[in-house]
Amino acid sequence: MREDPHPDQDAAKSSFLISRRDVMMGSAAVAVAVNTAQPMQAQTIADEAALPVSAEKTCLVQTTINGMAFDIQVDARTSLLDLLRDRLGLTGAKKGCDHGQCGACTVLVDGRRIASCLTFAAKIDGHAVTTIEGLSDDGSLHPMQKAFIDHDALQCGYCTPGQIMAAVACVQEGNATSAERIRESMSGNICRCGAYVGILAAIQDAAVQMRRT
Structure with a gap:
């Protein structure tokens, strides 16, 4: 014969039961709090940015x-x-x-x-x-600029100025001695169009001309 649960146990279990309505009400309260806080934070940042810069x-x-x-x-x-x-x-x-x-x-x-x-x-x-x-000299393109054009080392062109400046440094630092060293030296410059083959060829070509000057 099964015994009825102890009254104290029933009371303990009921204290942990949460209804769906309770969850929905709690979520709504959190959403209101978040939505209220964000504009205030954004406004504070905007106000700080608008403050005049002192001498x-x-x-x-x-x-x-x-x-x-x-x-x-x-x-x-x-x-x-x-x-x-x-x-x-x-x-x-x-x-x-x-x-x-x-x-x-x-x-x-x-x-x-x-x-x-x-x-x-x-x-x-x-x-x-x-x-x-x-980078150019008296209107003439720098060898690296010309090499980027000759080897089609760009597509959208957004990263190209940074690529060219890094490529010039790569040669001047003595890192244009092999394809592996060039790739490592240029690894901090990202081309989202994927023109890396052309970039590598351009640096190898320009490096030869830069060493002659």
């Missing part, structure tokens, strides 16, 4: 860009990429990932390649910057 947050940058001397007062938080594109109109360097992972923003600082999206403009004070706009 204490700016700095004077004295630099040479593509052979021209500049004295520029910049917000200390400004990236080199934003300075080039938004202040100086040098839009060759592209904003791709804005996290230093795609290489589209590559420029040269004192001959060394850097991701301009991760570099504060204040850091180039006293240094020389070269962008794709300053």
